[in-house]
Amino acid sequence: MAARLSLKGDYESLLEKYDTWLFDCDGVLWQGDRLIEGVVDVLELLRSRKKSVMFVTNNATKSRRSYKTKFDKLGVQAHVDEIFGSAFASAAYISSVLKLQKDKKVYVIGMAGMEEELREEGISYLGGTSSEDNTLEPFTLANWTPDPSVGAVLCGLDTSINYTKLSKAFAYLRRDPSVAFLVSNEDSTYPTAEGLLPGAGSISAPLRFALGKDPVAIGKPNSTMLECIKAKHDYDPKRTIMVGDRLNTDIEFGKNGGLATLLVLTGITQETEITGPNASPIVPDYVTSSLGDLRILIPS
């Protein structure tokens, strides 16, 4: 059972136990464009206590750089190097693990942030935000010449998803089984200030269904994302805690990496999912209502 934090001593003991703090963003630091109360103070407290702070997001629509802009806008201190998005992790995976040859290209279902991270890694790509593939015109294989240099298909959340992109990605993957099938993350839904919309996992679902094949998934809860963090900042898993709002991404991610886990209830997960007969089998180590609760440790 998860330990419910409430007393000052509970939070103090957490600070003593963990040196590296990984945070999910949406539902933990903010909800859409609204900052969660107390977050700025708590992050300042952690930094003042010499904790390493990192931000780990599955959102692949933004690059680390555009994420940084969001932090700045909301007044949350963060360095680009502390931000790990699944677009960045996907680009790192393609160059470091997949070792895609430099003359090969990636066919992208995704948005500008994903393209920016690919460019930063020196990876060539097709599709994405190109005007040619952002169309509702009918698609036919008769009018299309596939690019023989495509060596991978990378799919993330793409709010301009359409039949041309799905058909091209499907054709690349179907013609040549050596073409890698990657997804930035498998979140079924995407939280917005007004409610949930279909997420990256839902956008790649047509390809899974048409191919009858599962992709390699990069983002939380997969360890690929953690390897990507480890390559930049070494940490001791025993003294690291993952803070998140989603059981099947954030908390599972922490558990998969042997980290401690703290669930906050300001995002997707509701109280009813962690207690009672229908509780999820994914059990966080600690639970608190909001990241803002740690303000109890700030000397007044």
Next chain:
Amino acid sequence: MAARLSLKGDYESLLEKYDTWLFDCDGVLWQGDRLIEGVVDVLELLRSRKKSVMFVTNNATKSRRSYKTKFDKLGVQAHVDEIFGSAFASAAYISSVLKLQKDKKVYVIGMAGMEEELREEGISYLGGTSSEDNTLEPFTLANWTPDPSVGAVLCGLDTSINYTKLSKAFAYLRRDPSVAFLVSNEDSTYPTAEGLLPGAGSISAPLRFALGKDPVAIGKPNSTMLECIKAKHDYDPKRTIMVGDRLNTDIEFGKNGGLATLLVLTGITQETEITGPNASPIVPDYVTSSLGDLRILIPS
């Protein structure tokens, strides 16, 4: 094991055994816009021997009326009443089985043929080919007022699929569990003359994934389609044969309905899928290379 037809006597015995002949269209009668050799002669032969002939297609992009135009164009004799498409079957299901109240509407992910069949059944709908929902502009719940009269979401192949349609369909299904989730058919791919593209099952995959819920599927191999045929033409299952090119739709459909099944190899299924160690567990009663093989019975 399936009986491989080759001798004149094999085909003659088939004609003697079965009075009602159900045909899939794409891959059986034609491939894309190309008629399969001998099909016109074979259908004439069947009609001359007083057989009932019916055409059963999962393609929900066309209404029966527009299907009839395709038959005419390719010179294949057919009456509208002999054609059963999954768009027609879906509309029939909504009015006869779901009994959707007349003041309720269907949110459509689908094309003009599906809308035409809904109109013919007197069912109101939203989405589909409406210009409002055929856009690649960003979608936000903030700018959208859901229509409270939506009582069902019907999804078929839609080559104008986009994030606005997926988001609205998801929102209707998520807000109110009493809203019915229907798909015209679950074909993972859609055959065109130049190759396979993602099919209706792939178009509905984002909704399944985002909702974590399976829809009610109308088309082959589901019995809903057969009930729809039975309501129009009574037949004796023991004297009825289903002819198709797909094991997991056509042949399974025939088997589910207690009909005999004949597989032709002019479409999706390859020889290797029905013989050898990797053969499919779905075994047709009979196999022949092409429907045109039945020309052997035509007196010269």
